[in-house]
Amino acid sequence: MPKDDLKTAYRLVGTRPNRPDGLDKVTGRARYGADISAPGMLHAAVVRSPHAHARIIRIDASKALALDGVKAVITRADFPTGLTGEDWNLQENTLAGDVALYDGHAVAAVAATSKLLAQDAARLVEVEYEVLPHVIDVDAAMQPDAPVIRAGTADHSVPEGMHPNVVKYIEFGHGDLEAGFAEADLVRAQSYKTEATHQGYIEPHACLGQMGADGKGEMWVCTQGQWYIRRMCSAVLGTEASQLRVTPSEIGGGFGGKTTIFMEPLALALSRKAGGRPVKLVMSRAEVLRATGPTASASMDVKMGMKVDGTITAASVNFRMQGGAFIGSSPVGEALSCALACYTVPAVFHQGYEVLANRPKAAAYRAPGSPMAAFAVESLLDEMCHELGLDPLAVRLKNAAREGAKASYGPTYNRIGLVETLEATMAHANLKVPLGPNQGRGAAAGFWFNHGGETSVSLAIGEDGTVTVSVGTPDVGGSRASLGMMTAETLGIAYESVRVNIVETGALGVNEPTHGSRATFASGLAAVEAAKQAIAQMCARAAAEWGIDAEAVEWLDGAAVPAGPNAGKFPPMSIAEIGAKMGSTGGPISGHHEVTAGGVGASFGAHVVDVEVDPETGRTTVLRYLVVQDAGRAIHPAYVEGQYQGGAVQGIGWALNEEYVYGADGRLQNAVFLDYRIPVASDLPMIDTVIVEVPNPGHPYGVRGVGETGITPPLPALANAIAAATGVRLRSLPMSPPKVLAAIKANARG
Amino acid sequence: MSKIHVSTTVNGDAVEFLADPRDTLLDCLRDQLGLTGTKEGCGTGDCGACSVQLDGVLVCSCLVLGAEAEGKTVATVEGLSNGPDLHPLQRKFIEHAALQCGFCTPGILVAANALLTQNPDPTEVEVRYWLAGNLCRCTGYDKIIRAVMDAGAEMRGTH
Ligand code: FES
Ligand code: FES
Numbered sequence: 005m006p007k008d009d010l011k012t013a014y015r016l017v018g019t020r021p022n023r024p025d026g027l028d029k030v031t032g033r034a035r036y037g038a039d040i041s042a043p044g045m046l047h048a049a050v051v052r053s054p055h056a057h058a059r060i061i062r063i064d065a066s067k068a069l070a071l072d073g074v075k076a077v078i079t080r081a082d083f084p085t086g087l088t089g090e091d092w093n094l095q096e097n098t099l100a101g102d103v104a105l106y107d108g109h110a111v112a113a114v115a116a117t118s119k120l121l122a123q124d125a126a127r128l129v130e131v132e133y134e135v136l137p138h139v140i141d142v143d144a145a146m147q148p149d150a151p152v153i154r155a156g157t158a159d160h161s162v163p164e165g166m167h168p169n170v171v172k173y174i175e176f177g178h179g180d181l182e183a184g185f186a187e188a189d190l191v192r193a194q195s196y197k198t199e200a201t202h203q204g205y206i207e208p209h210a211c212l213g214q215m216g217a218d219g220k221g222e223m224w225v226c227t228q229g230q231w232y233i234r235r236m237c238s239a240v241l242g243t244e245a246s247q248l249r250v251t252p253s254e255i256g257g258g259f260g261g262k263t264t265i266f267m268e269p270l271a272l273a274l275s276r277k278a279g280g281r282p283v284k285l286v287m288s289r290a291e292v293l294r295a296t297g298p299t300a301s302a303s304m305d306v307k308m309g310m311k312v313d314g315t316i317t318a319a320s321v322n323f324r325m326q327g328g329a330f331i332g333s334s335p336v337g338e339a340l341s342c343a344l345a346c347y348t349v350p351a352v353f354h355q356g357y358e359v360l361a362n363r364p365k366a367a368a369y370r371a372p373g374s375p376m377a378a379f380a381v382e383s384l385l386d387e388m389c390h391e392l393g394l395d396p397l398a399v400r401l402k403n404a405a406r407e408g409a410k411a412s413y414g415p416t417y418n419r420i421g422l423v424e425t426l427e428a429t430m431a432h433a434n435l436k437v438p439l440g441p442n443q444g445r446g447a448a449a450g451f452w453f454n455h456g457g458e459t460s461v462s463l464a465i466g467e468d469g470t471v472t473v474s475v476g477t478p479d480v481g482g483s484r485a486s487l488g489m490m491t492a493e494t495l496g497i498a499y500e501s502v503r504v505n506i507v508e509t510g511a512l513g514v515n516e517p518t519h520g521s522r523a524t525f526a527s528g529l530a531a532v533e534a535a536k537q538a539i540a541q542m543c544a545r546a547a548a549e550w551g552i553d554a555e556a557v558e559w560l561d562g563a564a565v566p567a568g569p570n571a572g573k574f575p576p577m578s579i580a581e582i583g584a585k586m587g588s589t590g591g592p593i594s595g596h597h598e599v600t601a602g603g604v605g606a607s608f609g610a611h612v613v614d615v616e617v618d619p620e621t622g623r624t625t626v627l628r629y630l631v632v633q634d635a636g637r638a639i640h641p642a643y644v645e646g647q648y649q650g651g652a653v654q655g656i657g658w659a660l661n662e663e664y665v666y667g668a669d670g671r672l673q674n675a676v677f678l679d680y681r682i683p684v685a686s687d688l689p690m691i692d693t694v695i696v697e698v699p700n701p702g703h704p705y706g707v708r709g710v711g712e713t714g715i716t717p718p719l720p721a722l723a724n725a726i727a728a729a730t731g732v733r734l735r736s737l738p739m740s741p742p743k744v745l746a747a748i749k750a751n752a753r754g
Numbered sequence: 755m756s757k758i759h760v761s762t763t764v765n766g767d768a769v770e771f772l773a774d775p776r777d778t779l780l781d782c783l784r785d786q787l788g789l790t791g792t793k794e795g796c797g798t799g800d801c802g803a804c805s806v807q808l809d810g811v812l813v814c815s816c817l818v819l820g821a822e823a824e825g826k827t828v829a830t831v832e833g834l835s836n837g838p839d840l841h842p843l844q845r846k847f848i849e850h851a852a853l854q855c856g857f858c859t860p861g862i863l864v865a866a867n868a869l870l871t872q873n874p875d876p877t878e879v880e881v882r883y884w885l886a887g888n889l890c891r892c893t894g895y896d897k898i899i900r901a902v903m904d905a906g907a908e909m910r911g912t913h
Contacts, residue, residue: 026848029856030840032791032831036857039790119781120774204891206795206803207857256793256857257891289796481854481892642851646893650854653894677800677889685895686879686886 016493017705020642023485024504025254034254037210037226042282045212046075048274049122050267050285051112051129052295053104056138056362056670057151060102060131063112068125073117076277077129080111083273084242091239093330097365098240098269104133105153105329106362107671108294110267115274115283138362138670142326143303145169145361153360157331162357171331172358174340177320178410179351184318188309192388195305196380197736198719199663200298203369204654204682207256208292213271214282219243221272223250228258228478229517233268234509240269241276248272251508252478259654260368261297263517293675297367298664300325300334302376306343306384312392314399318351319344321381325373326359327366334358334366338453339373341413342716343381345451346422346608347403352412362670368519370651371452371712375658375719379737382448382720387733396724397447400610401426404449421634421698422449422608428694429610429632437628442619444729447612450716454709455520456601460513461530463491465538465593469580470501473531476515477523478506481650481711482643486524487531489639490705494535496562497579513598521607521709524639525700530597532704537595545589546577603702607709609633611652611717615725622745624660624726630692636700636708644710649691651714657683658715659722663738762823764789765833773820779813780804782820783830791831791860795889802888805861806830812868814887831860834867842905843867852901854892862888866902874910878903 028034065077080099087095100109112129116122137151144150145167152168161173185191207226215221221243227233230250238245255262271285287296303324309317321343327334340354389396404422411417426449429435439445462474473491477483484504492499516522543557546564550557556571557564563576586593614628631648638644661681665674674680699706719737727733732747757772764787771786778797783789783806795801797816804815807829808822834841843863846852853859862885869876869884876884881902882895890898 020851022848023851025856026853027840029853029859030831030844030847030863031835032789032860034856035790036793038784038794041785118774119785120776205855205857206801206889206891207793207855208795254857255855256795257855259891286794289798289801482851640851642897643854646851646854646897649894649896650892651894654891676798677796678798682889682891683894684886684889685882685899688882688895690899691894691896 014493016489016499017637017639018641020640021485021489021499023482024488025479025484036207036256037253038286039253040212040224041284042212045282045284046115046117046278047119047122048113048115048271048283048285049126050110050270050291051126051131053100053107053109053111054671055104055133055135056107057136058104058133059136060100060104060111061134062132064130065112067128067130068114071121071125071128073121074114074125075281076115076274078113078270078273078277082277083240087239090332093332093365094236094265095240097330098265098267106364108291108364110295113270113274115278140361140363140666140670142301142324142359142361145326145359146324153329153362157360159331169360170357171360174337174356175354177353181318181320181351181353184351185309188317189312190388190392191307191309192384193305193307194384194735196383198302198376198379199737200301200363201658201662202293202298202680203259203261205257205259205261208287208289209266209296210286211268211271212282212284213268213275214280215272215276216280217276219247221248223248223268223272224253225250225268226253226255226262228255228262228480228519230509231476231514232263232517233265236265237269237272240265241272249508249510252506255478255480258480259370260372260519263519264297264367266296289677290675293680294672295364297369298364299369299372300327300366302339304376304380306380308384308388310388310392314389314392314394314402316347316349316403319349320353323356323377324359325356326361326363328363329360330365331358335373339377342374342451343377344412346400346405346449348405348409349403349412370654370715374450374452374716375655378448378450378716379719379723382717383723383735386446386720386724397426397430400449417606419698419701420606420608421696424698425608425610425632425634425696428696429612432630432632432694434612434628434630434692437614439614442729443614443616443627444725444727445612445614446721446723446725446728447610448717448720448724449608449610450713452521452607452712452716454525454604454607455522456526456604457516457520457522458514458600459526459530460515460598461527461534462512463531463534463538463595465579465583465586467583469578469583471495471497473502473504474507474511475504475527475531476507476512477518477527480518481646482640483523483527485643486639487528490528491531491535494532495539495579496560521711525604525703525707525709526601528705528707529601529703530599533597534595538593541593542579542582545582548589549577550574605636605700605702605708607634607713609713609717611721613721613725615722615729617726617729617744619748622741622748624739624744626656626689628689631714632694632696633710633713634696634698634708635710636703637697637706638695639705639707641695644695645693647710648693648714651712652691652718653683653688655715655718656722659719659737659739661738661740758821760821760824762825763827765830775821777820778816779818779820779823780815783815789830789832793857793860802865803858803861805864805888807864807868812865831864834863841867842908843902846901846905850897850901850904852893852897858888858890862890862898870906870909874906876906
């Protein structure tokens with residue numbers, strides 16, 4: 005639909021009704037991963053490697069099996085062999101084969117009649133290891149003397165002569181880089197590092213799985229994607245996908261980290277071995293931090309050329325990222341593509357290396373790769389603006405990507421809203437607040453592609469004219485509300501007359517997870533199309549009843565009406581009347597839509613933060629925080645704001661506190677929330693938001709998707725603010741008090 | 755190890771259960787009594803998802819043994835509403851969109867209720883420090899703080 009056809013006034017879209025699952029969630033009734041039990045249920049516990057890298061010599065489970073109530077112990081020997089590619093990675097990460105690849109890597113699992121018994125039994129499983137040399141840091145893993153994690157993993161892209169830990173190389177660009185730098189008045193190059201962080205969802209991974217010897221199984225699991233769980237578990241276990249029925253629980257946060265499997269196949273394999281008894285497996289927080297998807301750590305070089313008027317003439321980036329001991333797990337490709345996506349630069353060149361390290365297999369985390377890239381690029385941009393005496397936001401606006409421009413990563417942008425976003429940012433009152441001593445203001449822009457993906461939605465008209473919508477994208481933060489609103493808007497009925505259910509794998513065609521900011525975009529698009537199908541059927545039923553052509557009936561405010569005076573004079577036939585009569589007018593009325601959703605609208609945001617840095621302690625206090633982002637269209641603005649605020653605060657944590665801390669022995673030293681410190685309420689001010697709406701022409705209501713971009717700008721915005729407050733530039737995250745203090749002191753010594 | 759017989763009062767109801775000496779109150783609430791509204795986010799006293807009131811005192815139920823509940827009164831999120839009538843905090847959390855995934859919500863509601871009981875008119879800073887032991891990874895706390903302040907205002911009758 006051309007964008008000018010997008011209506012701007014809606015009955016429901018843009019309002020803030022209560023979410024349909026709110027009551028369950030404030031009364032404690034909503035059931036999450038660990039909240040159900042089954043008759044005859046066993047409990048599982050996992051034996052994990054205490055070493056960063058170690059050959060497994062022997063596993064002896066005899067003492068565990070001798071305990072009364074222990075029903076099964078599994079090792080890798082209980083899994084099929086011969087898997088390749090990512091399936092092998094998933095299997096290897098689920099349970100180590102010959103070698104444990106990181107501290108916390110699972111090596112065996114136990115099922116017993118109680119949780120405590122399973123834990124006791126896990127401690128009795130004897131594992132003999134031969135400890136191997138390990139490497140944790142991404143730069144160290146590329147050095148000639150680094151231990152080889154798995155020879156032969158590298159793909160053909162890697163240039164000859166590199167260390168075997170370098171497993172993938174990517175390069176792309178356009179324009180004449182040398183000419184671009186020659187044309188610049190100022191050329192600067194800097195290096196940056198970011199540490200791994202964890203998604204930090206408060207709900208640990210949990211599942212209840214059952215599988216019989218016939219390979220038929222069921223699973224209840226907290227996940228962003230029930231079909232991904234089905235496919236991955238089946239691949240790892242060597243069973244058939246359609247024989248496994250996966251039901252998603254309510255999900256206690258995911259942020260990308262629950263789009264894959266970690267321990268789910270263990271529950272199924274234990275169940276199979278224990279004669280088909282259901283097995284419940286719930287991770288501890290330490291297991292979550294040690295063995296589930298952190299993000300990658302990164303080491304990055306950026307070079308940029310700028311004219312005195314702020315025009316960016318050329319830019320090049322060279323990123324090295326480790327995503328654990330498995331190829332394909334780091335988001336280096338995404339990081340490269342996002343790095344310069346906010347700007348139209350005549351000459352760009354990107355190079356990236358994926359490197360193995362003895363760390364857990366990285367999983368997606370909100371705009372994977374983009375925050376690190378933004379930290380490097382937006383920090384350098386800010387430095388250069390200050391060197392040239394230019395306003396950094398004005399420079400961003402001057403170079404901003406626009407409709408029709410060629411993106412740094414290749415395609416041509418359709419209608420995007422970065423210019424409107426930057427203009428709204430520059431006009432915001434927060435920018436006029438005067439700053440005091442030790443205070444500084446920093447800004448940054450951010451980008452995420454957004455994603456459509458495989459989507460299947462089904463909608464059925466009830467006997468009373470109310471409507472059920474079945475969707476396959478778990479609700480991570482209010483999507484039932486936005487999907488219900490769009491469906492009701494399209495059908496012209498009350499929001500309360502629609503029930504949106506998140507359904508199991510047997511109930512719909514394959515759906516990708518809730519990832520890539522796609523739930524409201526793609527399931528929304530499909531729900532609207534399904535509603536339109538149902539409308540067409542309801543118009544046809546009315547037409548038959550009235551004895552006129554179906555084309556002579558249209559749908560208005562929840563009822564079929566004659567289209568114009570020539571169609572005849574009939575009173576409107578409401579959805580309730582049509583629903584009540586459907587048995588005798590042709591049978592059930594439903595709508596379906598199956599699509600690999602295209603028409604994705606790219607997402608841009610800009611953040612401005614004011615900080616105060618205590619020169620005595622190096623502690624940074626966030627005084628004021630502003631998020632401005634293009635939503636395309638905010639279906640339920642409160643949940644859009646929530647995504648902006650939540651993303652920003654995760655970014656604040658990444659910038660200021662959060663990091664994986666490893667000892668010299670390669671063990672993770674901060675696997676509890678006390679030491680892996682995510683932001684708490686007293687760390688923060690209110691998070692101000694502005695929703696810009698430049699409708700996405702690829703969606704019936706203009707939706708772009710809002711989940712991810714918000715985590716991207718905080719990293720550089722805080723670095724820029726700290727630089728403004730202290731005169732000291734930090735190029736490595738986190739900017740924790742000791743690091744900031746050391747930098748201030750080094751600067752004072754000159 | 756033999757189990758300990760525990761008699762206690764949960765949300766006003768007299769209940770009994772058998773606890774392993776190592777079972778936490780959180781384990782007993784969830785696994786013995788089926789009160790799964792109280793959540794486990796860490797098991798180490800760091801996230802507040804397991805918040806309950808024990809004899810009126812706000813505690814992390816993951817740091818209390820089940821056996822310690824003997825003869826005491828326990829209040830969980832399931833006891834917050836009065837039949838079908840939601841507690842003002844519960845209503846305000848829905849109205850303000852103060853939950854995304856909702857996993858932190860039970861603990862935060864219990865903690866906020868304890869705050870408003872002893873300090874009916876807290877400042878924003880007081881709410882932020884009181885809730886500093888309750889982690890929320892989804893919301894950035896903004897709407898949570900607003901919902902608590904608004905519930906406090908309604909309960910004081912200043913609306
Ligand atoms: S589960 Fe008790 S504080 Fe986290
Ligand atoms: S709403 Fe998800 S942790 Fe708070």
